[in-house]
Amino acid sequence: MRLLHTSDWHIGRSLHGTDLLAEQEAVLGALADVVAAESVDVVLVAGDVYDRAVPSADATAVLSRVVARLRRAGATVVLTPGNHDSARRLGTFSELLAVGGLHVRAETSRLDEPVLLSDEHGDVAVYGLPFLEPELARFELGVTTARSHEAVLGTAMDRVRADLFLRPGTRSVVLAHAFVGGGVASDSERDISVGGVDLVPASVFDGVDYVALGHLHRPQTLSPRVRYSGSPLAYSFGEAGQDKQAWLLDLDASGLADVRAVPLPTPRPLSVLTGTLSELLADPAHGDAVEHFVSARLTDPVRPADPMRALQTRFPHCVHLEWTGSGAVSDGRSYQERLRGRGDLDVAGEFVRHVRGVPAGAAELALLGRALTAADRDEAAR
Numbered sequence: 001m002r003l004l005h006t007s008d009w010h011i012g013r014s015l016h017g018t019d020l021l022a023e024q025e026a027v028l029g030a031l032a033d034v035v036a037a038e039s040v041d042v043v044l045v046a047g048d049v050y051d052r053a054v055p056s057a058d059a060t061a062v063l064s065r066v067v068a069r070l071r072r073a074g075a076t077v078v079l080t081p082g083n084h085d086s087a088r089r090l091g092t093f094s095e096l097l098a099v100g101g102l103h104v105r106a107e108t109s110r111l112d113e114p115v116l117l118s119d120e121h122g123d124v125a126v127y128g129l130p131f132l133e134p135e136l137a138r139f140e141l142g143v144t145t146a147r148s149h150e151a152v153l154g155t156a157m158d159r160v161r162a163d164l165f166l167r168p169g170t171r172s173v174v175l176a177h178a179f180v181g182g183g184v185a186s187d188s189e190r191d192i193s194v195g196g197v198d199l200v201p202a203s204v205f206d207g208v209d210y211v212a213l214g215h216l217h218r219p220q221t222l223s224p225r226v227r228y229s230g231s232p233l234a235y236s237f238g239e240a241g242q243d244k245q246a247w248l249l250d251l252d253a254s255g256l257a258d259v260r261a262v263p264l265p266t267p268r269p270l271s272v273l274t275g276t277l278s279e280l281l282a283d284p285a286h287g288d289a290v291e292h293f294v295s296a297r298l299t300d301p302v303r304p305a306d307p308m309r310a311l312q313t314r315f316p317h318c319v320h321l322e323w324t325g326s327g328a329v330s331d332g333r334s335y336q337e338r339l340r341g342r343g344d345l346d347v348a349g350e351f352v353r354h355v356r357g358v359p360a361g362a363a364e365l366a367l368l369g370r371a372l373t374a375a376d377r378d379e380a381a382r
Contacts, residue, residue: 001041001124002039002042003042003043003173003210003251004031004042004043004075004246004247004248004249004262005044005046005210005212005248006031006045006229006246007044007047007082007212007213007214007228007230007231008046008047008214008229008230008231008232009024009028009049009232010050010084011024011028011049011050012051012058012059012062013051015235015236015293018293018317020233021058021059022267023233023267023268024232024233025065025066027232027233027265029065029066030265031066031069031070031264032069032075034248035070035074035075039074040075040248041119042075042076042078042117042126044173045175045214046175046229047079047080047081047083047084047175047176047177047214048082048085048177049063049082050063050084050085050090053089067102071102075101076103076115077101077102077103078105078115078128079102079103079104079128080105080128080130080175080177080214081131081177082177083131083133087107087108088106091106094107098115103115103128104128105129106128108132108136109140111127111129111156111159112127112156112159112162113163114127114163114172115127121171121252122170122171124172124173124251125163125171126174127160127163127173127175129153129156129175129176129177130177131177132149132153132156134149141155141156143155149199149200150200150201154204157205160172160174161207164207171209171255172209172210173211173251174208174212175214176211177214178213179215180200180201180204180205180213180226180228181199181201181202181222184216184218202222202223205226208225209225209251209255210226210249210251211227212227212229212247213227213228217231217234217235217239218239219243219244219261224256227259229247232244234266234270237272240270240271241270243263244263244266245261245262245263246261246262247260268292268317269292270293270295271288271289271293271294273286273289273315274296274297274324275297275299276298276299277311280296280315281310281313281314286314289315290315291317293319294311294315294317294319295319295322296315296321298321298322298324298325300325302325307321307323344372345368348360348368349365349368
């Protein structure tokens with residue numbers, strides 16, 4: 001049996017306010033091409049299908065079209081909710097969806113009931129563990145003393161192993177959404193920890209043939225049988241240049257036979273550009289980034305006027321701007337400390353200096369003074 005391990009689709013996510021649905025549908029649709037080219041039997045989605053608990057109508061439509069493409073390509077789909085999803089919403093009509101080849105494993109109380117698939121070697125049990133929030137899962141699992149992800153996941157895996165014990169000779173795959181020891185985080189994952197209780201040792205998953213992990217956005221191998229696929233798209237500029245992939249795994253008669261990476265396309269790359277505004281607008285070295293999502297770090301000593309508008313004349317997909325010029329360096333005092341005890345004109349002038357990195361000129365201060373005087377007159381007339 002051949003399976004494709006993916007996770008963290010985050011359908012509906014934006015990048016600094018820019019909609020990514022078109023890019024998401026493009027890369028997720030490409031999974032159907034992998035299914036057809038590699039004769040994939042099962043596609044696994046290990047949590048964070050959506051980016052929020054209540055996805056938009058457009059996001060649900062993208063998921064519907066993507067799953068339809070995967071099914072037409074010949075794959076069964078098994079997915080679980082992550083910490084971004086609402087398990088209850090995602091699991092709506094799950095029994096009916098299973099008839100059509102989409103298996104949503106969203107109920108904590110039924111996590112030891114696998115999706116049973118078969119090939120020429122016998123059965124394969126696919127267990128989908130929804131994201132287990134300790135404060136909720138400990139009651140659903142009947143272990144009220146469990147306060148950590150390790151404790152609730154350990155209980156969940158005990159139930160999985162107990163079910164497997166009753167299925168001798170059955171090969172097994174587990175989907176889980178967690179921060180497992182040895183994994184390296186990115187800056188685009190939502191924290192699921194309180195005081196470090198999120199960290200789970202990989203040994204929790206002992207006893208199964210393959211563990212398809214979700215939550216961390218870069219592909220990682222914790223052991224030959226425990227892996228993160230990572231997200232199919234880069235969701236922060238900290239992931240710029242990161243190669244995205246899925247894991248293609250084969251199960252033979254004895255269990256896990258082979259795992260290899262399958263690269264995924266990048267509909268629109270991310271680039272971080274550093275320089276003065278004039279350099280970024282003119283330097284031919286940045287020509288490749290014209291159609292990329294761009295984060296610009298401006299080094300001008302004085303903050304330029306309306307720099308985003310200027311940058312978007314060359315980089316129409318520039319979505320983030322940071323000014324790191326010398327004028328942006330603080331003198332060590334907080335903004336509040338610098339303003340304490342100062343008059344309205346001083347406060348307005350300090351705001352100009354804070355934003356632009358240079359003091360307001362005489363003409364600007366005169367204009368600000370006239371505006372403040374007019375505002376005082378209007379206030380007194382009320």
